[in-house]
Amino acid sequence: MITVYGYPQTRTNRVTWMLEELGVEYKFNFVDLMKGEARSESYRSINPSGKVPSLSDDELVLTESAAILTYLGDKYGSAPIVPAPGSSKRGTHDQWLCFAIAELEQPLWTIGKHKFALPKERRVSEIFETAAWEFQQALALLSVGLGKNDFILGSEFSAADIVIGHTLFWGLSFKQSIEQENLNAYINRLKDRPARLAAIEKESQAANQ
Numbered sequence: 001m002i003t004v005y006g007y008p009q010t011r012t013n014r015v016t017w018m019l020e021e022l023g024v025e026y027k028f029n030f031v032d033l034m035k036g037e038a039r040s041e042s043y044r045s046i047n048p049s050g051k052v053p054s055l056s057d058d059e060l061v062l063t064e065s066a067a068i069l070t071y072l073g074d075k076y077g078s079a080p081i082v083p084a085p086g087s088s089k090r091g092t093h094d095q096w097l098c099f100a101i102a103e104l105e106q107p108l109w110t111i112g113k114h115k116f117a118l119p120k121e122r123r124v125s126e127i128f129e130t131a132a133w134e135f136q137q138a139l140a141l142l143s144v145g146l147g148k149n150d151f152i153l154g155s156e157f158s159a160a161d162i163v164i165g166h167t168l169f170w171g172l173s174f175k176q177s178i179e180q181e182n183l184n185a186y187i188n189r190l191k192d193r194p195a196r197l198a199a200i201e202k203e204s205q206a207a208n209q
C-alpha cells in the first residue's frame with residue numbers, strides 16, 4: 001500500500017496529482033506543518049529533513065517530490081506519463097523536470113523561505129526583487145520550451161507537466177505575474193484536470209478530518 005505524507009497546498013500536491021493521474025490507490029497521511037508535526041521525532045524517522053512530501057511504498061520510503069513522480073511513473077505507469085528510461089523523450093522529460101526544480105521553483109522558494117519558512121533572524125527582505133526577476137527569467141525560458149505545444153513534451157501530458165504546473169500555480173499564489181500567452185493557455189489546460197481536482201479534494205478532506 002502506498003502512503004503519502006503531506007500537507008495541502010504544498011509540493012505534496014505533485015505526488016497526489018500524479019497518483020490520481022495513474023489511478024493508483026493511496027492513503028493520505030496528514031502531517032500538520034502548522035502544528036510542527038513534521039519536526040516530530042516520529043515524522044523525522046520517515047523524512048529526516050522534516051519536510052513534506054514523503055511517500056512509502058511497502059518497505060521503500062522516498063522523499064523529494066520529483067524523484068517520487070518518476071518512481072511512481074516507472075513502477076505504476078507507462079509512457080507517455082513517464083517516458084521509457086533510455087528513450088529520447090525520457091531525456092527531454094527529465095531535463096524539464098530538473099528545470100522545474102532547479103530554475104523555476106527556486107526563486108519562489110527563495111521568496112517563501114525569506115517570507116515565512118526560515119527563522120526570522122535569517123530572513124533577508126532585500127532578496128525579493130531579485131527572486132521575482134529570476135522567476136521571470138525562468139518563465140521566459142519555459143515559454144520558449146513550450147512553444148505552441150499543449151504540453152512540455154508536445155501533445156502528450158507527462159509528469160513534468162505536473163511539477164511545472166504545480167510550480168506555476170505556486171507562482172500565481174505568490175502574486176507573480178505570468179504574461180506569456182502560451183503559458184496562460186497551458187495553465188488553463190492544466191488547472192481543471194480531473195486528477196488535479198481529485199488530489200486537492202482528497203488532501204483537504206484529510207486535513208479536515
Ligand SMILES: N[C@@H](CCC(=O)N[C@@H](CS)C(=O)NCC(=O)O)C(=O)O
Nearest residue numbers: 010011050051052053064065066117
Ligand atoms: N525538495 C523537496 C522540498 C520539500 C519542501 O521544502 N517542502 C515544504 C512544503 S512544500 C516543507 O515541508 N516545508 C516545511 C519546512 O521547510 O519546514 C521536494 O521537492 O520534495
